[in-house]
Amino acid sequence: MRENKHQVPETVERFLDSTLDSVDSAEEIAVGVAQRAGFDDDNLTRIGMAVRESMVNAVVHGNRYNAHKKIRFSVGHNSHQFTVRISDEGEGFDFESLPDPLAPENIMRTSGRGIFLIRSFMDEFQMRHLDMGGTEVTLIKYLVSK
Amino acid sequence: MSIKLNTRQVGDVSVVDVAGRITLGEGSSALRDTMRDMVGKGQKKILLNLGEVSYIDSSGIGELVSGFTTVTNSGGQLKLLNLNKRVKDLLQITKLYTVFDVHEDEAAAIRSF
Numbered sequence: 001m002r003e004n005k006h007q008v009p010e011t012v013e014r015f016l017d018s019t020l021d022s023v024d025s026a027e028e029i030a031v032g033v034a035q036r037a038g039f040d041d042d043n044l045t046r047i048g049m050a051v052r053e054s055m056v057n058a059v060v061h062g063n064r065y066n067a068h069k070k071i072r073f074s075v076g077h078n079s080h081q082f083t084v085r086i087s088d089e090g091e092g093f094d095f096e097s098l099p100d101p102l103a104p105e106n107i108m109r110t111s112g113r114g115i116f117l118i119r120s121f122m123d124e125f126q127m128r129h130l131d132m133g134g135t136e137v138t139l140i141k142y143l144v145s146k
Numbered sequence: 147m148s149i150k151l152n153t154r155q156v157g158d159v160s161v162v163d164v165a166g167r168i169t170l171g172e173g174s175s176a177l178r179d180t181m182r183d184m185v186g187k188g189q190k191k192i193l194l195n196l197g198e199v200s201y202i203d204s205s206g207i208g209e210l211v212s213g214f215t216t217v218t219n220s221g222g223q224l225k226l227l228n229l230n231k232r233v234k235d236l237l238q239i240t241k242l243y244t245v246f247d248v249h250e251d252e253a254a255a256i257r258s259f
Contacts, residue, residue, distance in 0.1 A: 056203070110211050
């Protein structure tokens, strides 16, 4: 990826419905911001997939498609990094209890790969429980090699 | 439509040409339904041609795994054809690439059953 020295810092924030359409919207918005930040095609693909997986988790596992629950989505970049934050209004989950999808006993499971893929595609991935309830995830990709 | 599926027969092998997006929702559901339908009809040799798949997420990967398990448990074989770089990379990083029998040539894939 080339150094981002000239792109204007940008931030986009949305409150999205708990639907699969919102997954598509968030991915499209994030890839657009990432493209303007200067990422190449391979990294745009990785960012798009990571955002999609995070949004699916928020819609399906967090808010459980509840029409009364929203997803807070923000994406932006400065000269150093591209950051996505996604928070849901769900009940939260035990971060430590996530099974390893690469463990032999889990390889043939039909689900459980989302967070693993997010970690594979992004430089940093953070999860935290929100004081008001719900989960917030932060996805970071560096713009300049550290 | 996010996914398009076309099934054709080459000898006793059922080839499913998949085009579009295999993602949570319409795409993954359509693939799941097609494979279950084929197994239900007793088809034992299934080749998924993924050459026109533009996008796959973890749900799509899950459907490939589910299909493999369902077909195998019914005494059949499920193989993959024409993986593009994106799908291949995903299967490799999830350590599923060696689970599937993957081919780049349809004739060779048909002969391998």
